[in-house]
Amino acid sequence: MTANSTGAARVGDLSEQHFGQRLHDGIGVQIGPFAARIVVRSERIVESLYRLYRDYALLPDDTVFSFHVRLDERRGVPGLRAPRVRFSVDGRAPHEDMPAEQALAVLEWGINLVIALRSHAFLMLHSAIAEFRGHAMLLPAAPGAGKTTLCAGLSLSGWRLFSDEFGLMRPGTPDMLPVPRPLALKNESISVIRGFSANANLGPEIPGTRKGTVAHLRPPGDSILRSEDAAPVRWLVFPEWRPDTPCALIELPKQEGFMHLATNAFNYELLGESGYNAVATLIGTASCHRFVYSDLNEAVALLTDFANDDT
């Protein structure tokens, strides 16, 4: 194993076989501000994880980890019970076992779940974020609004990926922290992203999950290498995918932006006064907009032109 030019050894510095062995015994990787220790005892997803996690920095075993997650495959009984996987965090399974063919999605959702439930040192917004010329665009939305697709399109078009899921802000600072993760594309979004860019590197399609068919897009390497570089929010854009609708970016009153942002946060009420102050800081410094789109190419072009003109 060798250290690369940034000083940290990366998953891709290991051979796939060595990576598989390390996964079996437990491997430490840096995911944004989180030090994760991951154990996977399911051979079927080693290759996919190797591709998706290629650029993540490896951590030594004596790291104080933010969380320990584990995925165990349990053999089935022919004709009676299909193989299952169990996701656990710090030795506890937060949900029932899932079909083994969904192992990759179960692990990825499990890591997101752990981040969502435990990261209360941050104001945690349910939001995608991408950065353009040193300024972050926050894209908060409920599931199904198209924020992951939009974020994937931006990150494949020169924007730096912060996250398709978590807007992390340390209260008391104006900056958002990157937590780049594989982007879980769902259903029609998979073919949209395949058609959008030849550089889209997707993992296997996983049908039949609770969210339909899922495929994971590998985060751009540069976004992971720069995952310690925070950025202030300049734009708050609430996206909504609406079929057969032309792109429109409409300014939103700040009070309405505050309400949408606070209700989109995972832990606004839990943080109390510091959460209020953090959202007020965001609203005070960023412009607020509603954004409707149906065509991803048009959407990325419009947001890029907008950001270009505003920086």
Add this chain to the structure above:
Amino acid sequence: MESGSSTYTSARLWRSVDPDQLLWNGWDDEHVVYHRPSGRTHFLNAASAALVQYFLVEPRSTQAVAMSFPPPDGPADSPEHHEEIALLLARLEHLGMIERI
């Protein structure tokens, strides 16, 4: 909660709560207020914010408030207007932003 008419006809006075209980931010005449004792966030329009921030810094009666905030299309001393003001005051009291003395 008392009915509006019984509230406004009483002689009680209203005032803002201790300013340290509230954190204010405002944009475009709209206000977002954090109420420290409850940990809740409230959204106020310009008139409600002005009522809490300026008019009730000193104790005032429901009637005095009604006269300070006349309706756009009617007399300030009408029972209907006083009842509207009484309901607004009761609502602000419920939110912990003003108190009766």
